[in-house]
Amino acid sequence: MTLIQVPKEKAPQAHPNVMIIFGAGGDLTSRKLIPALFHLCKDHLLPDSFAVLGVDRLELDDNGFREHLVEQIRDHLGETFDGEVWNRLAQRTHYLQGNIDDPAMYLRLCERLTRIDAERSTEGNYLFYMAVPPRLFGGITSNLGAVGLTTETEDDWRRVIIEKPFGTDLESAIALNRTLHETLNEGQIYRIDHYLGKESVQNIMVFRFANGFIEPLWNRHHIDHVQITVAESVGVEHRGGYYDTAGALRDMIPNHLLVLLGFLAMEPPNSFESQAVREEVNKVLDAIQPMTPEQVLTHAVRGQYGEGIMPNGDKVPAYRTSPGVDPASRTETYAAMKLSMDNWRWAGVPFYLRTGKRLPAQYTEVAIQFKRAPFVMFKDTEVEAIAPDHLVLRIQPNEGIQMSFGAKIPGPSMRVGTVNMDFNYADYFGNEPATGYETLIYDCMNGDATLFKHADTVEKGWEIVQSIMDVWSALPPRDFPNYAAGTWGPKAAGDLLKNDGRLWRRIATPEATNQG
Ligand SMILES: NC(=O)c1ccc[n+]([C@@H]2O[C@H](COP(=O)([O-])OP(=O)(O)OC[C@H]3O[C@@H](n4cnc5c(N)ncnc54)[C@H](OP(=O)(O)O)[C@@H]3O)[C@@H](O)[C@H]2O)c1
The missing domain is CATH 3.40.50.720 (NAD(P)-binding Rossmann-like Domain)
Structure with missing residues (x-):
C-alpha cells in the first residue's frame, strides 16, 4: 500500500x-x-x-x-x-x-x-x-x-x-442547568465531553457528509442494525468511591455513548455551525423513546464483574474488593441496551449499546451491519454462509475505518469469503500525541461550541436513561457478580442480541474470548 x-x-x-x-x-x-x-x-x-x-x-x-x-x-x-x-x-x-x-x-x-x-x-x-x-x-x-x-x-x-458528570440523574441535571443559568447565558456555558475531542468522533460527520456514496446507504433500507461498544479493560482503580455511587450506566451512557449515537444518526445539518449541529443531535435524542418498565426488563442488561483472568494472564480481583467500594455493592460495572428511534430514517433499526469494565480489551468502536444481499446466485453458496457486510468506525485505539465484505476465494469453484479494507489514521496523518482536550480548549477560546453539549442535550440524555435507572433501583440485582473479569459481560447481554437473531461483533483481543 x-x-x-x-x-x-x-x-x-x-x-x-x-x-x-x-x-x-x-x-x-x-x-x-x-x-x-x-x-x-x-x-x-x-x-x-x-x-x-x-x-x-x-x-x-x-x-x-x-x-x-x-x-x-x-x-x-x-x-x-x-x-x-x-x-x-x-x-x-x-x-x-x-x-x-x-x-x-x-x-x-x-x-x-x-x-x-x-x-x-x-x-x-x-x-x-x-x-x-x-x-x-x-x-x-x-x-x-x-x-x-x-x-x-x-x-x-x-x-x-x-x-462531567453533569448531574447524576435528570432532576439534578435540570437543577444544575437552572443554577448556571442564574448567572450565565447558555452561550457562555461549554459542557465538555472529551469524547467529542477525539478526531475519530469528529470524523464520523466528515465521513458521512463529505462522501456522497455513504449517505444513500445510511438508513433503514440498507442498515440492519448498529452496535456501539465502549469497552474498558481497567477496573475502577483509584476512583472506587466515586464509581460505586455512579455505575456504568450513569458514568458512560448519557455522555459518551449517546454522543456517538447522536453524530452517527443525525440528519445532515444545514452547516457545521454549532447551533445547526446541536439541533440535529437533539432531534436524534428526541426520537429515542424512553423505555417502559416492561421494556427495561427485556431491553437493558446490567452486570458486575467478579474475579477473573485477563487476556494477558493477570488474575484480577472482583469489583467488590476494590478500594472505596462497598463489599456488598450492587453497582453495575456493565450496561447494555437496545434502543430504537422513532423517525423516518431509523424506524425498525435497533441500536445496541454496551459498555463495561474489566472486559478483555480497551476498545471503542461503532459497527454498522448492513442488510444481507436479498438473493445470492452463486452456486453452493448459501446466503446464510456469507457473513453480513460491516462498516466499523474505530474510535480507539488505532483510530480508523474498516469495511468488511464478501470476495471470491481464489480457485476453480465459486466460493465467497469475508475480506477487510482497513484505513488507519496514523498511516495518513501521523501519530500526533494528544489528550483529546486540545481541540475542545482551542474551540472554546475561539467561541466555537459545536463540540460542547447544550443544556437540552444533557437533559435529553438523562431522560433516556432515567427510566432504566428507576427500574434498576426499584429491583436490586440478585445475581451480582454475574460476569468474570476478562470476559465480554453477563450472559444476558449475549441473549439481548441472540433473541433478535444477532450476535455482538467479535472484537479482537490478545486472546480470543467468548463474546456470547
Ligand atoms: N481526572 C480525570 O481524568 C477526569 C476525567 C473526566 C472528568 N473529570 C472531572 O474533572 C473534575 C476534576 O477531577 P479531578 O480528578 O482532577 O479531581 P481532583 O484530583 O480531586 O482535583 C480537584 C482539585 O480541586 C481542589 N479543591 C477541591 N475543593 C477545593 C476548594 N474548596 N478550594 C480549593 N481547592 C479545592 C482539590 O484539592 P484537595 O485535593 O485538597 O481536595 C484538588 O486539587 C471532576 O468534576 C471530575 O469528575 C476528571
Whole structure:
C-alpha cells in the first residue's frame, strides 16, 4: 500500500485570553489540561497574549506551581516532553492559592486577573475551567457572578467549561442547568465531553457528509442494525468511591455513548455551525423513546464483574474488593441496551449499546451491519454462509475505518469469503500525541461550541436513561457478580442480541474470548 502523508492544516492562533483553572492541583489538570495546553503551545496555537492561572488550596506560589506541574507532565508526556515548549508555557503560568468556597477569594481573583491582563494584553477575555468536583460548579459560578467576572461586554468574553458528570440523574441535571443559568447565558456555558475531542468522533460527520456514496446507504433500507461498544479493560482503580455511587450506566451512557449515537444518526445539518449541529443531535435524542418498565426488563442488561483472568494472564480481583467500594455493592460495572428511534430514517433499526469494565480489551468502536444481499446466485453458496457486510468506525485505539465484505476465494469453484479494507489514521496523518482536550480548549477560546453539549442535550440524555435507572433501583440485582473479569459481560447481554437473531461483533483481543 502506498501511504500518502497528508500535511496537517495550519490553524490560526486562538484569541487572547486567560484560562483560569479551578482545581489546578488535581488529577485532571496535570494529566489532561496542562498536557493539552503544552500540545497547543507546541503547535503555536496559543497566542502571545495568553496566560494560565491555576486556583487551588495547595500552598504554592507561581514558581512552586510551575515546578509542581513540570514534574507531573514530564511523567505524562514521556519522550514527547520538550523543555523549550514547556518554558514558553511556564512563563505564562501563574497561581492563586485560596479556598474556592470562600467568596472573599474571588475579590483577590479579580485583582490578580486585572494585573495579568495588563502584563499579558489578554484583553479581559476569561475562560474559567471547572476542574473540581461537580458539587462546586454552582458555587463557583455564583461567586464569579457576584464579583462581575461573568459579565461580558462588547469587547471581551467570559466563558465557563463545565466538566462531567453533569448531574447524576435528570432532576439534578435540570437543577444544575437552572443554577448556571442564574448567572450565565447558555452561550457562555461549554459542557465538555472529551469524547467529542477525539478526531475519530469528529470524523464520523466528515465521513458521512463529505462522501456522497455513504449517505444513500445510511438508513433503514440498507442498515440492519448498529452496535456501539465502549469497552474498558481497567477496573475502577483509584476512583472506587466515586464509581460505586455512579455505575456504568450513569458514568458512560448519557455522555459518551449517546454522543456517538447522536453524530452517527443525525440528519445532515444545514452547516457545521454549532447551533445547526446541536439541533440535529437533539432531534436524534428526541426520537429515542424512553423505555417502559416492561421494556427495561427485556431491553437493558446490567452486570458486575467478579474475579477473573485477563487476556494477558493477570488474575484480577472482583469489583467488590476494590478500594472505596462497598463489599456488598450492587453497582453495575456493565450496561447494555437496545434502543430504537422513532423517525423516518431509523424506524425498525435497533441500536445496541454496551459498555463495561474489566472486559478483555480497551476498545471503542461503532459497527454498522448492513442488510444481507436479498438473493445470492452463486452456486453452493448459501446466503446464510456469507457473513453480513460491516462498516466499523474505530474510535480507539488505532483510530480508523474498516469495511468488511464478501470476495471470491481464489480457485476453480465459486466460493465467497469475508475480506477487510482497513484505513488507519496514523498511516495518513501521523501519530500526533494528544489528550483529546486540545481541540475542545482551542474551540472554546475561539467561541466555537459545536463540540460542547447544550443544556437540552444533557437533559435529553438523562431522560433516556432515567427510566432504566428507576427500574434498576426499584429491583436490586440478585445475581451480582454475574460476569468474570476478562470476559465480554453477563450472559444476558449475549441473549439481548441472540433473541433478535444477532450476535455482538467479535472484537479482537490478545486472546480470543467468548463474546456470547
Ligand atoms: N481526572 C480525570 O481524568 C477526569 C476525567 C473526566 C472528568 N473529570 C472531572 O474533572 C473534575 C476534576 O477531577 P479531578 O480528578 O482532577 O479531581 P481532583 O484530583 O480531586 O482535583 C480537584 C482539585 O480541586 C481542589 N479543591 C477541591 N475543593 C477545593 C476548594 N474548596 N478550594 C480549593 N481547592 C479545592 C482539590 O484539592 P484537595 O485535593 O485538597 O481536595 C484538588 O486539587 C471532576 O468534576 C471530575 O469528575 C476528571
